[in-house]
Amino acid sequence: MSQMLNTGVRWTIHDVELFAENEGTRYEIVDGELFVTRAPHFKHQQTCGRIFGQLDVWSESTGLGEAVINPGVLFSESDNVIPDVVWVTKETLALTLDEAGHLTGVPDLVVEVLSASQEDLRRDKEAKLKLYSSRGVKEYWIADWRSRKLEVYRREQNQLKLVETLFSSDIIISPLLTGFSCTVNQFFPV
Numbered sequence: 001m002s003q004m005l006n007t008g009v010r011w012t013i014h015d016v017e018l019f020a021e022n023e024g025t026r027y028e029i030v031d032g033e034l035f036v037t038r039a040p041h042f043k044h045q046q047t048c049g050r051i052f053g054q055l056d057v058w059s060e061s062t063g064l065g066e067a068v069i070n071p072g073v074l075f076s077e078s079d080n081v082i083p084d085v086v087w088v089t090k091e092t093l094a095l096t097l098d099e100a101g102h103l104t105g106v107p108d109l110v111v112e113v114l115s116a117s118q119e120d121l122r123r124d125k126e127a128k129l130k131l132y133s134s135r136g137v138k139e140y141w142i143a144d145w146r147s148r149k150l151e152v153y154r155r156e157q158n159q160l161k162l163v164e165t166l167f168s169s170d171i172i173i174s175p176l177l178t179g180f181s182c183t184v185n186q187f188f189p190v
Contacts, residue, residue, distance in 0.1 A: 009034075012077040030127040032078040040115050046189040047113045047145040048084045054187065055087050055109075058180045065089040065108065072102035073110075075135050081128065084143075085111040087177070109176060111141045129153065133160040139176050148188050 009015075010032035019027065026037040048069055055067035067087045074080050086107035088096070096105030110132050112124040124142060132140050133153075140153040140160050148168045153160040154175075166172055168185040 010078060013074065013080045014077065016080065026082055028082055028123075029078055029080045030123070030131050033127065035119075035123050035127075037115075037120070040113075043145050043189050044084075044113050044115055047143055047187060048111075050187050050189070051111050051113070051141075051143060052085050054182050055085065055177075055180070058177065059087070062179065063090075064178070066093055071107075072100075073107060074098075074102050074104050075106075075131070079131055079135070081131065083107070083110045083128075084113045087111075106136045108137070109139045109141070109174075110137050111143060114142060114144045114146075116146070129160060139174060143187055145188050148185065150184050150187065 011029045011034040012032070013029065016027045016029065016034075024039045028035045028037065052067050052069045059065050059067050065088050067085060069085055070082050071086055072080070072082055073086070086103070087109040088103070088107045092105065092108055093103075096103045098104050110128075112128060114121060114124055129140065133155075136155075137160065138155050142151040142153070144150075150166045150170075150172060151162055152164045152166065152172070152174075154163045155161075156163070166184045168183070168188070170184050171181050172184055173181045
């Protein structure tokens with residue numbers, strides 16, 4: 001469940017740093033627009049964990065990169081997000097991880113798991129899709145645990161385009177993740 005604070009103010013990371021620590025609340029800024037999100041549904045979190053698990057096992061076996069849940073990604077002062085899962089190559093990680101433990105550059109793969117509210121849908125399917133596309137993310141997955149489907153966006157002609165929608169029995173493979181494959185159903189809790 002998220003709430004957008006649209007007050008005509010262009011928010012930055014410096015504004016968010018002034019907020020009181022509030023456990024369970026996530027603040028994200030996309031193009032100066034502040035999104036405030038509370039802790040998501042249990043099955044949302046399970047889906048994040050399962051996607052991370054599949055990517056992590058593959059990453060460990062190949063040594064090609066790292067998967068992480070809920071990293072801070074600081075594209076700029078007015079674009080500061082916390083994706084559900086990201087995967088980065090070892091090279092990307094070495095170039096973009098700052099001393100505070102945030103990525104300051106572009107992850108190779110970003111995964112967002114949908115929540116139910118219309119504002120959350122707009123954030124993930126519009127605002128974040130536009131942000132990730134403009135910043136150079138190579139692949140973007142939007143997972144919907146309710147309908148058990150996965151939308152796959154890939155970079156084509158310098159922007160992210162929807163290339164396939166996969167359902168439970170479909171197999172996800174990616175040119176970005178050499179040798180990675182699993183049934184989409186493995187991403188979703190029972």
